[in-house]
Amino acid sequence: MAYLDHAATTPMLDEAIEAYAATAREVGNPSSLHAAGRCARRHVEESRERIAAALGSRPSEVIFTGGGTEADNLAVKGIFWARRAESPGRIRVIASAVEHHAVLDSVEWLVRHEGAVATWLPVDPAGKVDPATLAEALDDDVALVTAMWANNEVGTVQPVADLAALAAAAKVPFHTDAVQAVGQVPVDFAASGAAALTVTGHKVGGPVGVGALLLGRDVTVTPLSHGGGQERDVRSGTLDAPGIVAFAVAVETSVKTQREYAARVSALRDALVAGVRGVVPDVIYNGDPVDRLPSNAHFSFPGCEGDALLLLLDAQGVACSTGSACSAGVAQPSHVLLAMGNADDRARSSLRFTLGHTSTQADVDALISALPAAVERARRAGMIKSSR
Amino acid sequence: MSGGVDSAVAAARAAAGGHDVTGVHLALSRNPQTYRSGARGCCTLEDSRDARRAADVIGIPFYVWDMADRFHEDVVDDFVAEYAAGRTPNPCLRCNEKIKFAAVLDRAIALGFDAVVTGHHARLGADGLLRRSVDLAKDQSYVLAVLTREQLDRSMFPLGDTTKAQVREEAAARGLSVADKPDSHDICFIADGDTRGFLADRLGEEPGDIVDALTGAVVGSHAGAYGYTVGQRRGLNIGVPAPDGKPRYVLSITPVTNTVTVGPVEALEVSTVSGERPVWTGGALPDGPVECEVQLRAHGTPVPAVVTLQDGALVASLRSPARGVAPGQAVVAYRPDAAGDIVLGSATIR
Known part of the structure; x- marks a missing residue:
């Protein structure tokens, strides 16, 4: 199989699997007072320190969660509630139009249920936010600003430091979903100026179901869940020591190897893009050509439906993604592609290929050899649809 | 794969027969319900999950194809328009004609597949003739009779030689959890079964x-x-x-x-029934009257008749009068046969 969907999830690193297994064999709740508990606590705190060191935060700023979605929900809802509690007029949430659904739907939930008002920052045709639009949108009524570090569909890297600086100047907390960015591009929490940053394990070679919100010490959040008061009273629930240990190993390793990884994978990605262009000359390469994740290639195939192409490539052992949200498996046109100013058809005709630490030239070759026949068939199927 | 037992076993048989099979669930509702309710056996997210699980167990790829817009245009809107015109449509028949063996089939062929396999209870053998199922109580040849020769040539109905009870047994033996899922009936897009209320909402x-x-x-x-x-x-x-x-x-x-x-x-008694848009798949087009039986509604009792094709219409002279012949339903001509009555042709009753 040619696995070209690393942005969905990437294989766990061997050292993360070993760290997980070693910790899972031990007993101990990190909140327990006895020796076994202290040992588990030590694993968690060492992991917290490793993650903090890798991502430029203080250990006390690392709040472990059950993954990226939970961290995004905690940041968006928790900061909104806390800010509004301080001052009832703060009801506005500013977010980029291309956020992951974990942020997008959290904001929309606040609008529907909490009286929030959303301001969506537009993006240019490459998917990038113009900081000037944020400067214009900032006002006294803003509870928080959220903009992702890098987009999960088209891979565009946002001017996060500029956005964070504008928010900081307006004394508004800035959250960034860095789930796709960590390990791919340099990510430094302190240097970024962000008040909160989301990271997750399974995109960097750690396990699914563990992530963290890096939360500035001076940023107040209202908890989503209540219970034992773990994690600064912000995120109750027994700490997942094996998951956290493996997560820390993966974050540390991916950050440590980021430069050489990016060089190797971006060369492979460039070969993929050149190969796709070679066999499908009218393909459209989406996203920013420069400010882009090294592992991401995203195309529109005119005349094809993305899900038809996906089916045909899947049958040839090539795994990729339409990059769009699915409910009951029905593809909706991507809100990211639409926000970039594309018509419905182009949004539906797109496919995402994402490389990772296990990718090789053979994966790229498999795609390039399967693609021409798949595109030809998908075009035939697409013509039926448009001719009726 | 609707999520029901028939399509699951049909897929399993096709795969076991050596075909390269891909499972497809049709999303037909623009706003699918989360859970099944009442007698419906398709179209909810739960049914979609049932279909996916069956495909997992069989070991075939599985995808959901969004046909909601076409289904609404070609089946639901047509259903409402037919009632508004005073006729009594059969939406299952229309769905077969326009969706399963048209939109889905065409897309599948373009993507490189050879045929559409469904769990309909009807026989379609090597001779290309469509016949009633061995299970006469479950026979669905009536709602398939609208299919043209081109459509039938690219269709497979692996369940025609099997009773429903045997299908359930086989599903259980194959480890398919839908083995004892209740049969669906009623119209799939009218959740509460209240057809008159559904029409009143749309027609006032x-x-x-x-x-x-x-x-x-x-x-x-x-x-x-x-x-x-x-x-x-x-x-x-x-x-x-x-x-x-x-x-x-x-x-x-x-x-x-x-x-x-x-x-x-x-x-109510009529002795002549004429239908428009005739389809003839039971051999060469007849040049004269054909002795046969006609069925005038789903699950209706066949009536001996003489059928002729003339001026783009199918005319059936009934040997004994029939009652309750509703415009919009199909008249389907069968030739009685020991190996399963053969569908000769069909038309929409005027």
């Missing part, structure tokens, strides 16, 4: 007269002529008793005047 209430065919007298009123079907007796709420004291039946519906005409059961 429009009170009109119920008229006695014999006397011409107004004998009652209705909230919309579309709510009635030829041959219907129940729910007429006629206040005035008939002169002969016998029950009255709906004889015809006239949308232009919004009139429902009723009369005695004898007046």
Whole structure:
């Protein structure tokens, strides 16, 4: 199989699997007072320190969660509630139009249920936010600003430091979903100026179901869940020591190897893009050509439906993604592609290929050899649809 | 794969037969319900998950194809328009004609597949003839009779030689969890089974007269002529008793005047039925009258008849009169056969 969907999830690193297994064999709740508990606590705190060191935060700023979605929900809802509690007029949430659904739907939930008002920052045709639009949108009524570090569909890297600086100047907390960015591009929490940053394990070679919100010490959040008061009273629930240990190993390793990884994978990605262009000359390469994740290639195939192409490539052992949200498996046109100013058809005709630490030239070759026949068939199927 | 037992076993048999099979679940509702309710056996997210699990167990790829827009245009809107025109449509038949063996089949062929396999209970052998299922109670050849030769040539019905009970046994033996899932009935897009309410929501209430065919007298009123079907007796709420004291039946519906005409059961009897848009798949087009049986509604009793094709119409002269022949339903001609009655052709009753 040619696995070209690393942005969905990437294989766990061997050292993360070993760290997980070693910790899972031990007993101990990190909140327990006895020796076994202290040992588990030590694993968690060492992991917290490793993650903090890798991502430029203080250990006390690392709040472990059950993954990226939970961290995004905690940041968006928790900061909104806390800010509004301080001052009832703060009801506005500013977010980029291309956020992951974990942020997008959290904001929309606040609008529907909490009286929030959303301001969506537009993006240019490459998917990038113009900081000037944020400067214009900032006002006294803003509870928080959220903009992702890098987009999960088209891979565009946002001017996060500029956005964070504008928010900081307006004394508004800035959250960034860095789930796709960590390990791919340099990510430094302190240097970024962000008040909160989301990271997750399974995109960097750690396990699914563990992530963290890096939360500035001076940023107040209202908890989503209540219970034992773990994690600064912000995120109750027994700490997942094996998951956290493996997560820390993966974050540390991916950050440590980021430069050489990016060089190797971006060369492979460039070969993929050149190969796709070679066999499908009218393909459209989406996203920013420069400010882009090294592992991401995203195309529109005119005349094809993305899900038809996906089916045909899947049958040839090539795994990729339409990059769009699915409910009951029905593809909706991507809100990211639409926000970039594309018509419905182009949004539906797109496919995402994402490389990772296990990718090789053979994966790229498999795609390039399967693609021409798949595109030809998908075009035939697409013509039926448009001719009726 | 609807999520029901029939399509699951059909897929399993096709895969076991050495075919390269891909499971497809059709998303037909624009706003699918999360859970099944009532007698519906498809179209909810739960059904989609059931279909996916069956595909997992069989070991075939599985995808959901979004056909909601086409289904609404070609089946639901058509259903409403047919009732509005005073006819009684069969949406399952229309779905086979326009969706399963048209939109889905065309897409599949373009993508490189050879045929569409469904769990319909009908036989389609090497001779290319469509026959009734061995399970006459579950036979679905009537709703497939609308298919053309080109459509049939690219279809497979692996369950035609199997009774429903055997299908369930086989599903259980194959480890398919849908083995004892209840049969679906009713119209899949009318969740609560209230067809008249569904139509009233879309067509509005429009009170009109119920008229006695014999006397011409107004004998009652209705909230919309579309709510009635030829041959219907129940729910007429006629206040005035008939002169002969016998029950009255709906004889015809006239949308232009919004009139429902009723009369005695004898007046329902017809001895000639003609249908438009004929399809003939039971061999070469006949150049003369064909002795056969015709079926005039789903699960209806076959009637001996002589069928001719003339001027783009199919005309059936019935050997004995039939009652409750509703425009919009299909007239399907069968040739009785020991190996399963053969579908000769079909047309839409005018």
